[in-house]
Amino acid sequence: MIAKEISLDADQLREMFNTVKPTVRLCVLNTCHSIVLAETLVKEGAVECAIGWPAKVTDSDAIAFSRAFYGALGDGRSILDAVSSAK
Numbered sequence: 001m002i003a004k005e006i007s008l009d010a011d012q013l014r015e016m017f018n019t020v021k022p023t024v025r026l027c028v029l030n031t032c033h034s035i036v037l038a039e040t041l042v043k044e045g046a047v048e049c050a051i052g053w054p055a056k057v058t059d060s061d062a063i064a065f066s067r068a069f070y071g072a073l074g075d076g077r078s079i080l081d082a083v084s085s086a087k
Contacts, residue, residue, distance in 0.1 A: 010037050017046035025049060026079065030066055032056045049079055 008016065017024050027050040029038050038052030051069075053062075065086045072082035 010040065013037070014041060014044060014046045017041060023048055027051070028066070028069070029053070030057075030062045051079075051083060 017027070023045070024047040027038070027041060027047040029050060029052040032053055033055065034052035035054045036052070038050035041047045041050045057065075068086035069082050072085045073079070077085065
């Protein structure tokens with residue numbers, strides 16, 4: 001299967017999430033300067049919980065965060081605990 005990259009702005013992403021029912025419970029924006037978007041998605045009710053980065057993030061740090069975060073979730077830890085562990 002070949003994936004196609006599609007660029008979305010913040011409004012398009014919010015609209016996309018608003019079409020999903022039931023509401024998306026968790027959105028991980030594993031990209032630079034994404035914390036404001038994460039906060040907006042939650043505040044506007046597009047998703048229940050969102051995680052974003054406050055600054056620039058290297059690919060290797062983003063990958064390491066993902067591995068640790070999803071590993072902790074897989075071990076049954078809460079989202080908050082998984083974020084704390086992955087940091």
